[in-house]
Amino acid sequence: MTQVASYPAAAALNASKIYGKDDSEVRALDDVTVDFQLGHFTAIMGPSGSGKSTLMHCLAGLDSLTSGRVLIGDTDLAQLDDKQLTTLRREKVGFIFQAYNLIPTLTALENITLPMDLGGVKPEQEWLDTVIDAMNLRNRLSHRPSELSGGQQQRVAVARALASRPQIIFADEPTGNLDSKTGAEILTFMKHAVTHLHQTIVMVTHDPLAAAYADRVVFLADGRVVDELSQPTSAQVLDRMKRLGN
């Protein structure tokens, strides 16, 4: 990748998110500052309740902060209304969820092009073909989700996230519902998307094996960024996680 980033793909600045009030107050995010570089595959890890999902929801414009700022590219999400947020999600952000990724009434291809169809944009055919072939979905395009295996469904979800060439893709436990072999396959596809197709992916996971596919791991605990690893191995990740648990 030759492009030099003048700014990160996404960033959180002094981000705080507080649920409830007074005695029942829960600080899901507590003054988090973190950024995600273009062309990187980042994993966010942390024990249950560490705030990792909340961080991702806020980064993706699905949820709003109590204080602090979130930037996608150079756009401050707090400045956007619902309409602009919708457009941002459609054009700049891609999503991969744990399950319920696809619209059951649409075919695989229709699911892949859905964000662009919704925006009334014609998909770039060449890129679409690249993505479809990269995800090995050529023979499955006319199938409905119910006719696809769990791994195939998730590959369609990855393809959909890639299809609109978003600035950044957020993945929420993308392998959580899959067996380890299929999970590894999906992660390989995602890694491929970053290294060969120059995409940016931020993935929330609690699986050290999954995190090992990332270029960088950010550890969260009690709503704070507590640690970071570059080019991690699963053993290193497991070790850090154990320490966080204590």
Place this chain on the structure above:
Amino acid sequence: MVSPVVRLTARGVVARKFRILLTTLAVVSGVAFVSGAFVLTDSVKSAIDNLFEELRGDIDLEVRTTIAFGDEARGERDPVPLSLLPEISKIEGVRLVEANLRRSATIIKADGEPLKVSGPAFGIAWDGPEGLDGRTLIAGTAPKGTKDVAIDKSSAKRAGYEIGDIVTIVGPTGKDQFTLVGLTGSGNTNGGGGASISAFNPDTANDFLGAQDQADSLLIGVLPGFSLSEVQASVEEMLPESIEVITGVQAAKEISGSINDVIDIFGKVLLGFAAISLFVSAFLIFNTFAIIVSQRLRELALMRAVGASTQQIRAMIIGEGLIIGIIATGLGILGGLGVAQGITALFNAAGAAFPTAGLTLSLRTILVSVFIGIGVTVTAAIVPAIRASRIPPVAAMRPELGFSALQRSKRLVVGLTTLLVGIALFSIGLFLQPGGTIITLASSAIGAVLLFLGVASLSTTIAAPASRLISRILPMPFRPMTRSVPGRLASRNAQRTPRRTASTASALMVGLALVSTVSVVAASVKKSFTEQLQSSVTADFFITNLSFQGLPVAFAERLDALDELGSVSPFRATRALVNGEEKQIGAVKPEMGDIVDVGVIEGSIESLAEGKLLLHKDPARDLGLGIGDSLDITWQNGTTATLIIGGIYTEAVLAGNWLIGLETLSQASKAPPVDFFIGAKIADGVSIEDARAAVEKVAEDFPSAEVQDQSEFQKSQEDQLNQLLAIVYGLLIFAILIAVLGIANTMALSVYERTREFGLLRAVGMSKRHLKRSVRWEAIIVSVFGATLGVVVGIPLGVSVAMALPDSFVTTTQIPVNTIVAILLASIVVGIVAAIFPARRTAKLDVLAAIATQ
């Protein structure tokens, strides 16, 4: 390229076709009702137009007396003197003039009994098949001799006569014997549509039918080659004042128009019930969409997450409503043709002779059906669509963040405001009655709709505690429901989605509220009527007429001559213009005072014999009239009279608001009088059996007469009311069926939603039977809740309507406890019926597959 919203919408409908099916059915039945009402009235009206054009086709002109006001076709006209006939026939261009004369005449059958007919028994003047009134000669000859008669073929057959037989006929002047010379038909039929028609030579008719050289009207045929309007003008020239000549076409139009007015009222009543069905359907549609939206929570959130805008989500859900609306409307219009045919068949089977000549589907019918069918569906989908568009995208990952429900307090305020505005509008319409019938009706109807919506909204708040209460007390004689696991589950399930429970119950609430309202009003009318009858009617016998044609006056005269009877009075009626308004005026003998106690509070009933007017206290108060005051009246034939008030009375149940004496009536109208009914009292010392035998003996000569004693009379009046009520209830059943459909639908959708939960229950050892029972109990809780709401809303509505009705109609308000209890009990059955399909579905679940369901 198809837009993704359109594609998603269409796929959404297809994917949920079975869940949507019941909804579609509800819209289909509503639209079918609407289009059926239009198709029916249009078809009957065009058939009637054709019928009269055909029947009166040969009549070019008709000479008749004028009326001063009122409906031309139904007006009571003075007769036309026959002396005009020879003069008119001399006018150039006139081919034929004949006297149109129609009087009661009963055929005595070969076995000596009078021929019973479902229609009127007429004698007419007719002397040839080339006549103008559409009568045809099927066999034999026309009655040329003075002792000849021709009878319609079907009556002759039923009476057992053949050509050449001697026939006894009872006419207004008495009994006589004639030779049957011909059999006639009307148009291309064999009879007169349930009537018996005896045709006499005009001279015989004049004597035997007591026409006294007068006719009802004169019919004129014009020679070919002469201008109708020129002949009409020449006839016009020679006619005295107050006699007019009109074209046959106009006369036919007047008659069919007047019948069509009645058909229109019938059609409007049907439309009213169609509106109720549609209103109930709207709840069902709303409910289905609300449930489907909540079941698609994650899918909709996912769409939002990948970039669908709120407008796109809204368009998608409303689009689904639109598709359902279009399909259902199409089916509904087709169904309307079936409904029209069904209603026609139903009413014909009950004895009404609806003419049918093919079904008329006008553009108006299609447009109105499309507008209503699609409008209702789309409107009902709007709120669920808005809720769907408010689903936050984050719900794709965290479904528990799905819906931000309307705040309780906000809902209470909205519900209460709607309810109060509804009550206000309803009361204004009912009690203040501003600006005439239309505004009164509109205001009451809109008020009622708002009232129902308000109650539906508020019922969400009480759905949970009410369900708990119902599940505790319902099976009280046995084991409380909450003691068993299925019962407890049912109760909890009904409580956990109060919004759904409430809106499902609301559909039933509307239907049953209307049933309760009607039953309260009906019970009150019945009670008031019975009370007034019992307190004011002292007659021992009433003689009424089966065919609504009235009784010949000779009947009352012969009864009066009987020694077994004391006072006898006929009741006649005419119309008059009083203070610019058309009123029905009753005409009786002063003896009526012994038969009906009208409650004279001032003056006396004997003053009727002096040509004075008696009136009810209400118009007396409204017009500021007292004893001795005078009132100017215009009779229908145009003559005016100044009547002195001779008495004021309080009981209007049989007498109406205005009474005059028979002498006054004979000055008011020269039309041959008929008696609507006759009241008689037994003479002192005569047993009721003897008196009845004597009355029945006279009645033998008047086959359409029915003799009733007081309790029989009362019962026949109540039967009429009950028949009307049966029709009203029958039409309301449509709305209730749709509500039952709604409960079944909600239960089916809930069961679908809880597949995994049911799988779990089965896995931990719950039997199929228990699972079914639990679904059934839940349906019963919902329907009992709906029925209770309906009764609670319906009773006060009924009481208000009963109170708003005029005193002459309702004096006592009564709540029919039996009916109300029956409604509540029936709602349990409704629940059981609605649960049949969903319960069966639950029992069929495959345990493992159910648990694997997400």
